[in-house]
Amino acid sequence: MLTPLRSKLFDKMVSAHLVRPKAGGGATTLTANAAASATLLALTSPTGFTDTDPVLVGAGEDRELVVQTGAPSGNNINLFAPGLKRAHVATEAVTEGIAFDLGAVSATQLDESVESSPIPNDNLRNPEGTIIGHAVLGPRLTVQGWSPQLFALLNGIQLANVLGAGTQADPTQLHCDGDEFGVEDSAIVLTSLLDDGTYLREEFDACGHDYTGMQIPFGQGRPTELVTKFVSANNKQVISALPSYAADVTYRAGKGDQLESLEDISLLEVDGAGFNTTTTANIAAGANSVTVAAITNMAAGDWGVIEGGGRKQVVWLESAVTLTVTFRTRMKYAFPSGATLKELKFIPLGGLNKDTSLFKVGGSVRPVVFDNQRVQAGVRPGSTDFMLSVQPTSHTIDMLRRQWGLPAGAVSGNTLRFSNLIGTDSPIGWYVRCTTKAQKTAIFVGSDCDNALAELTRALQKDNQQGLAMNFRCKVASQLKY
Amino acid sequence: MRVKLLKDIEGAKAGDIVTMAHADAEQRIARGEAADLGEASVRVRFLSSVEPTRLDPQRYEAGSEWIVPESRAEELLAEELVDLVDLDAAPASYPLED
Numbered sequence: 001m002l003t004p005l006r007s008k009l010f011d012k013m014v015s016a017h018l019v020r021p022k023a024g025g026g027a028t029t030l031t032a033n034a035a036a037s038a039t040l041l042a043l044t045s046p047t048g049f050t051d052t053d054p055v056l057v058g059a060g061e062d063r064e065l066v067v068q069t070g071a072p073s074g075n076n077i078n079l080f081a082p083g084l085k086r087a088h089v090a091t092e093a094v095t096e097g098i099a100f101d102l103g104a105v106s107a108t109q110l111d112e113s114v115e116s117s118p119i120p121n122d123n124l125r126n127p128e129g130t131i132i133g134h135a136v137l138g139p140r141l142t143v144q145g146w147s148p149q150l151f152a153l154l155n156g157i158q159l160a161n162v163l164g165a166g167t168q169a170d171p172t173q174l175h176c177d178g179d180e181f182g183v184e185d186s187a188i189v190l191t192s193l194l195d196d197g198t199y200l201r202e203e204f205d206a207c208g209h210d211y212t213g214m215q216i217p218f219g220q221g222r223p224t225e226l227v228t229k230f231v232s233a234n235n236k237q238v239i240s241a242l243p244s245y246a247a248d249v250t251y252r253a254g255k256g257d258q259l260e261s262l263e264d265i266s267l268l269e270v271d272g273a274g275f276n277t278t279t280t281a282n283i284a285a286g287a288n289s290v291t292v293a294a295i296t297n298m299a300a301g302d303w304g305v306i307e308g309g310g311r312k313q314v315v316w317l318e319s320a321v322t323l324t325v326t327f328r329t330r331m332k333y334a335f336p337s338g339a340t341l342k343e344l345k346f347i348p349l350g351g352l353n354k355d356t357s358l359f360k361v362g363g364s365v366r367p368v369v370f371d372n373q374r375v376q377a378g379v380r381p382g383s384t385d386f387m388l389s390v391q392p393t394s395h396t397i398d399m400l401r402r403q404w405g406l407p408a409g410a411v412s413g414n415t416l417r418f419s420n421l422i423g424t425d426s427p428i429g430w431y432v433r434c435t436t437k438a439q440k441t442a443i444f445v446g447s448d449c450d451n452a453l454a455e456l457t458r459a460l461q462k463d464n465q466q467g468l469a470m471n472f473r474c475k476v477a478s479q480l481k482y
Numbered sequence: 483m484r485v486k487l488l489k490d491i492e493g494a495k496a497g498d499i500v501t502m503a504h505a506d507a508e509q510r511i512a513r514g515e516a517a518d519l520g521e522a523s524v525r526v527r528f529l530s531s532v533e534p535t536r537l538d539p540q541r542y543e544a545g546s547e548w549i550v551p552e553s554r555a556e557e558l559l560a561e562e563l564v565d566l567v568d569l570d571a572a573p574a575s576y577p578l579e580d
Contacts, residue, residue, distance in 0.1 A: 032525065035550040036538060040523035042549065069486060069519060080486075081520025083551070087540035198512035240508075244488075244517040 007196035013108055014199065016141060017099040017247050018153050019054050019065055019187040023160065025096030026053070031075065033090055039083035043094055046072030054097035054245045055079070056187070058088050061233035061368075061377050064205040065097065065187040067244045080244045085205070085235050099189065099245055100153055103253035104144035108190065110202075111140050111229065112236075134369050136376045138204050138231040139188060145253030146216060146224045146442065148174035148479045153251060154228040155361070156182040156209035156381070163286060163330045164480075169318050170288070171443070171480040175332035182209050182365065182381025188230050189243055199242050206233035208368075208378035214361040216259070216444070218432055219354060224259045233368070233378030256438025263435060265357060265390055266346035267402065267427035267472075268303065268314060274343025275304065280323070283335045288318075288327045292341060295320040303346075305428050305447070306331075308339025312448040313476055314429040315341075329445075332476050344428060347402070353391035353467035359432070359444055359477070360387045386477040388430045388446055391467025402427070403468045405451030426450045430472050442481050446474030483507040485516035521552045526564035 021027070026048025034041055034057075041057065049055065053068045055077070067080045115133025143154060148162045149172070157180040164173045188204040207230035214228060275297040283290040283306075298320035306315050313335075316328040325341070364382035392399055397416045401408070407425035410417050432444040452471035459466045483504045487496050491510075494500050499519065502510075510516040525547055532542040542548060547567055550558070558564040 033546060033548040034523075035540065035542075035548045035554065037520075037551045037554065038523045038549045039520050039551065040549050069517070078519075081518035083520055083523070087538070087548075198509075199514055241511045241518065242488075242514040244486075 007194070008198075009195045011193045011195050013105065014191040014193050014242075015189075015247065016102045016105045016108065016143075017189040017191075017243065018102055019056070019097045019099045019189060020153075020184055021056060021095040022098035025098065027093070027095050030057075030088060030090050030092050030094055033087070034084055035087050036085060037083050039079045039081060041077050041079065041094060043072070043075050043077060046075050046077060048096050049077050052245050054099050054187075056095045056097045057084065057092065059093045060185070061206050062086070062088075062092075063185065063187075064235060065189070065203055069244070082237070082239065085237055097187070099243070099247040101247040101249045101252045102141065102143050102150070102153070103249075104255070105141050105253075106144055106225070107142040109140045110138075112137050132374075134376050135374050136231060136367075137236040138207055138229065139190060139202075140227065140229045141188070143226045143228075143253050144223060145255070145257030146226060146259055146436075147251060147253070147257055148172050148481055149251040150226060150253055150257070151216075151479060152180075153186070154209070154226050155180075155211045155214060156184050156186065158184050166482055168441075168482045169328060171328060171441075171482040173330060173478060173480045175313075175330065175476055175478045176384075176386070177332065177476050178363070178384030178386070181211050181361075181363075181384050182379075185209075185233065185378065186230070188232075191242060198240060201239045201241060201243060203235075203237045203239070204230060204232040205235040205237075206378060207231060208233060208365070208380070210365045210379055211361050211381075211384070212363055212365060216359040217355070218259060218262045218265070218357040218359070218434060219352075220260075220262055222355060224257070231367070231376060231379045234375060256436060256440075258437045259434040259442055260437040261435040262352075262357065262432070264346075264348060264431065264433040265352065266348045266431045268305075268344040268429040268431055269347060269427050270305065271343045271345035274345065275302070276340070276342045279306070279308070279335065279337055279339045279341060281337050283331055283339075285332065285334045286330050288330050290325055290335075291323050292320075292325050293323070295323060295325065297343065298325065303344045303431070304341055305344055306335055306339050306341050308335045309333070311335065312428070314344065314431075314445050314447040314478070316480075329478065329480065332447075332478075346431065347427070349390055349392040349399075349470075351393040351467075353393055353465055356389065356391040356467060356469075357432075358389045360389055361385070362387060386446065386474050387452060388432070388472045388474070390470050392470065393465060393467040395468065399468055403451075403456065403470050405453065423451050423453050427472065429474065436481075440481055442479070445478040445480070446472060446476070447478065448475035449473065484519040484521075485511065486519055487516050489515045491515065523549050523551050524555045525549050525567040526555050526558060527567050528564050530563055532563060
């Protein structure tokens with residue numbers, strides 16, 4: 001029936017799930033070809049596969065989501081209808097999945113489109129018809145809340161990159177240099193409730209992550225919204241039913257995950273009066289302690305910078321005992337013996353202009369389009385670009401110097417001179433501390449910074465609260481929560 | 483139509499696999515009371531090659547074996563394009579009550 005039915009109006013979104021391979025879960029291959037719509041998979045090994053598991057069949061752009069029903073029977077598993085969306089052949093991968101409930105989402109938008117061009121005809125005023133081109137399938141999700149795990153899930157970052165125990169001594173932490181973004185494709189499942197109490201489920205397979213619109217706003221009273229655009233590499237399926245798997249709610253965003261209060265934004269620079277030593281052993285990526293030549297001036301809670309092997313990372317000290325330093329932050333990279341470890345001091349940025357304090361992920365992703373396939377084959381991650389953007393309103397000589405990345409020598413008395421030294425003196429890092437609505441501490445740190453000096457506009461008008469726009473690009477962006 | 487109950491209904495419990503009238507099953511599936519199990523699948527061997535179509539872009543080579551839905555197998559058998567393969571890797575073997 002095509003008559004509009006009020007009973008089928010969209011009522012509300014019920015859930016947004018992101019499905020990925022389950023760490024340590026079942027992982028095997030097909031032993032027999034399976035056609036589209038088949039509801040039986042013959043596996044090399046059914047170990048790990050259980051009733052109502054989400055199951056991912058195939059790899060890369062061909063990976064699709066199905067759901068197992070019942071325990072394995074021998075080496076076979078049965079699937080809920082409608083079964084496979086497309087054919088898969090023997091030896092293709094079959095992986096147990098895990099569906100993460102993303103929790104509170106808002107402004108969910110299906111930015112889907114299909115190219116269509118008119119067919120011109122000089123004999124007619126109207127075009128002859130329409131020719132159809134490529135289609136883009138996928139939702140844009142706005143997730144209300146923040147945690148390192150949510151950030152990872154929404155940016156195609158593997159959860160193995162999230163380390164730590166969630167305590168101050170070992171916060172939950174994610175350190176990114178960009179290589180982690182877009183590594184893990186996801187299936188997205190959106191379920192909506194209609195007015196008559198029935199459901200509509202939209203499944204998007206093998207979604208690439210367009211992370212280039214991702215921002216974390218820090219201002220007071222601004223909803224913490226993580227926005228990602230997903231582009232399915234192969235398929236969309238709409239089913240009038242709830243998902244038949246159970247979702248994992250461990251990382252579900254809730255109101256407690258909102259960054260409610262901005263406590264501190266500072267620039268970090270080397271403290272000449274602080275500790276200054278070298279490591280006496282190699283330190284591995286992911287590790288959090290190292291031996292050093294001296295621990296003079298070190299105290300719990302100090303911040304420092306470790307530099308060696310061409311890399312630099314801001315670190316947070318937990319303890320320094322008999323030449324062994326333990327950090328609260330884990331190492332993003334391995335650092336060699338002989339790396340320098342210097343104390344950092346904070347240059348607080350006060351009076352920040354409203355709604356201007358942001359951590360932004362920029363960069364590029366490239367659409368993958370093939371001549372012989374209608375649906376765009378997802379996106380490939382290109383570059384990333386991590387930026388802290390702030391607008392302190394203090395029009396002081398020192399703040400103007402820092403806005404332009406000028407060295408201290410550019411200031412003479414009460415005069416700041418601009419010169420070829422613009423952009424030559426950037427902070428080592430930046431630091432942002434917030435408290436979440438659930439009274440957790442959230443810390444964001446940028447390591448190895450440069451001033452990004454494009455478009456430093458500043459209106460000199462008496463009735464505005466124009467700040468000094470500052471943008472700091474960093475090589476490593478860290479997120480900590482405890 | 484075979485469904486797996488997600489909620490208790492008269493005389494049957496959540497988790498039971500039951501057969502019910504198509505219209506009733508569709509209503510229950512849409513309301514989240516049952517999940518569609520669809521039809522069973524069987525294994526067939528293609529006797530001749532089948533070219534891809536827009537609806538099924540897979541090419542099936544002569545001699546290759548595929549697990550296909552039962553209804554598709556019936557179509558292929560009727561056209562004498564396949565043989566049924568009697569292997570241990572038989573179709574659905576969960577405890578059907580119908």
